[in-house]
Amino acid sequence: MYLVTGATGSLGRRIVKQLRSDDQLTRAFVRLSSKFGELSDRGADIFIGDLKQERDIEKACRDINYIISSHGSGNDPQALDYRANIDLIDQAIANNVEHFVFISVLGVDRGYEDSVTFKAKREVEKYLINSGLSYTILRPSGFANNLIPLAERFRDTGIYLSIGEQKNRSSIVSTDDLATIAIASCQIEAAKNQIFAVGGPDSLKREDIPRIFSRLFDREPIVINPPLQLFDGLRAGVGLINPQLNKSLGTLRTLLAHEFYCTPEEIFRLESTFAIEMESLESFLRRYVGQS
């Protein structure tokens, strides 16, 4: 039995879908407030709980062989990115779980102090590595599904809004491929006790994205490119009224200000370990929103 946290999220939903189409016993950790009908229809065992509640985590981990931690942080990274993962690891140990897959983030080891999420994920990685559990840590770049609404807006308006340096590179990863890799990590020997950078095959500059949209929808892009300083100014203004919101914008600021791409060697290691050919962003978008 697999336990998937964040089962209603972009990644978790795909993990549950793939597990169930392979007839694997799957427990989906969901909140009552979320839409989980599709997961239930696919035959997942629905566990309703809140990852902020240690008792829910304790119950969800009973009789589980594999845990795939793929939940997000909402607006509480201390409780969800950090504490919930520590509790999941502790319960994995208590229940003799065979393998633990943790979805971290590319660049987690660069010491970005402005992002609580990056710091939490780094601390969880260390805790997992020292836990004695069999583990795989996946450090993905940005998910391709994030671009679906941007592509849809582009299709309708031709407008593409992109903040910050246009030469910054990113290896946007197919969220479907990441789900496949997360599941395979539980079975492939060479993935045990390993950390993988996970990205798409191309390291794309931000300015490449509207070009991809342009090819997909056959229209000229209107690119709006405010500088990062504008974001910083707005953030500082917000901070005067709401210091907490200012703090939680730290992760977005980190993502906007830096490059998150994989080297060809990292992609080669990923593709050879998991026997997968990583899908390009263009192919992913064509499948979900493309016309041709």
Ligand SMILES: NC(=O)c1ccc[n+]([C@@H]2O[C@H](COP(=O)([O-])OP(=O)(O)OC[C@H]3O[C@@H](n4cnc5c(N)ncnc54)[C@H](OP(=O)(O)O)[C@@H]3O)[C@@H](O)[C@H]2O)c1
């Ligand atoms: N998105 C990216 O580009 C990206 C890049 C690198 C790494 N990651 C990491 O990948 C993971 C998955 O990201 P994602 O984009 O798929 O996340 P997402 O779509 O934002 O989904 C977050 C999931 O966590 C669940 N969740 C939040 N608070 C919860 C709580 N208190 N109790 C139970 N469940 C809770 C949400 O449930 P509800 O449906 O109830 O809200 C949802 O299922 C995250 O760890 C993220 O940090 C993401």
